[in-house]
Amino acid sequence: MFIGIPKEIKNNENRVAITPAGVLNLVESGHRVFVETTAGVGSGFEDVDYQEAGATIVPTAAEAWDKEMVMKVKEPLPSEYGYFREGLILFTYLHLAAEPELAQALVEKGVISLAYETVEADRTLPLLTPMSEVAGRMSSQIGAQFLEKSKGGLGILLGGVPGVKRGKVTIIGGGIVGTNAAKIAMGLGADVTIIDLSPARLRQLDDIFGTEINTLMSNPLNIAQAVKESDLVIGAVLIPGAKAPKLVTEDMVKTMKPGSVLVDVAIDQGGIIETVDRITTHDNPTYVKHDVVHYAVANMPGAVPRTSTIALTNVTIPYALQIANKGVSKAMEDNPALKKGLNTANGMVTYEAVARDLGYEYVSADDALRVALTK
Ligand SMILES: NC(=O)C1=CN([C@@H]2O[C@H](COP(=O)(O)OP(=O)(O)OC[C@H]3O[C@@H](n4cnc5c(N)ncnc54)[C@H](O)[C@@H]3O)[C@@H](O)[C@H]2O)C=CC1
């Protein structure tokens, strides 16, 4: 199979969808990889590194996009929709429930799109996990920074010092992002509370962290109380594929101390905080509303591209190899985890939560692919 790797164009997105080691893997299996020039530079990989691994460097995005399968990191931006065409296999993060225009373009053009974030194996999301680990760890670091006075924050140190109270951090959603946010916030010495909807998950968190953290059941009363008392709130909820529920209301935000900080990591699925009304960028990451600092960057791992690119491609390449070796239909037939990744095919929406949230008819992956075979 011919596989194209365009350079990422989102603001400050320095990750790339493949490393030279990944190229070698694909080339050794008989495939050809076409990498847009300088695509890897932000992650520390030069064109020559890819060439030595067996890739062909192409001078333009168009020459990466015209291959049978395109691998990316972030969801395509409107300027890339022109590259879509019937039968193109697109393997990347998509977050379609929060990206209706992108969903429409993929459907209209008949793209076979597989979203990293909905590939699901044994109730885990293996292609989301490493980036959630990165973003979770970053969220506490970032929150701590924006609590500094010069950054618009309250002017507190999360760990306090002897004789001075520690800062309070509330993490809503105790999955991968939440657990990693808690590790770093606890390491900084903060007083940490995790809120989750799943009693089983709260029990696991209690087993992991012991009495060092507080766990709370997710309900509007507990969230309101915790948000009011917190210096930093981190949004880390996910309902796979679906638009994130608004769990922190504007009224709750108004009860926070001026200079408190909200980091809505779940912004890539639309965000869980009502006052997060825009996606921010690494160039301009925050805005202030009701005197509270809001951070809503949808590609947080893009700020640490070397770590993130390697972590991401460690998990994506084995799936890309299955698609390239067997063809997309057989690869999905053999691997139900990959089939869960299918979001659109042949003009149909094949992920139920995306179809429901965006108002499309849901067609199962099997039915959508059957239509393709009879075309
Ligand atoms: N902004 C960024 O750069 C990045 C954002 N993310 C996003 O972070 C979000 C979280 O991802 P993960 O931690 O990997 O998901 P996860 O599936 O590991 O964890 C989600 C948690 O939310 C909990 N939950 C569901 N409904 C809830 C509710 N009503 N109240 C409280 N908890 C609830 C679940 O029980 C689960 O423990 C996703 O939207 C993901 O796409 C991930 C990486 C980077």
Ligand SMILES: CC(=O)C(=O)O
């Ligand atoms: C998960 C995601 O969208 C990211 O890492 O940017």
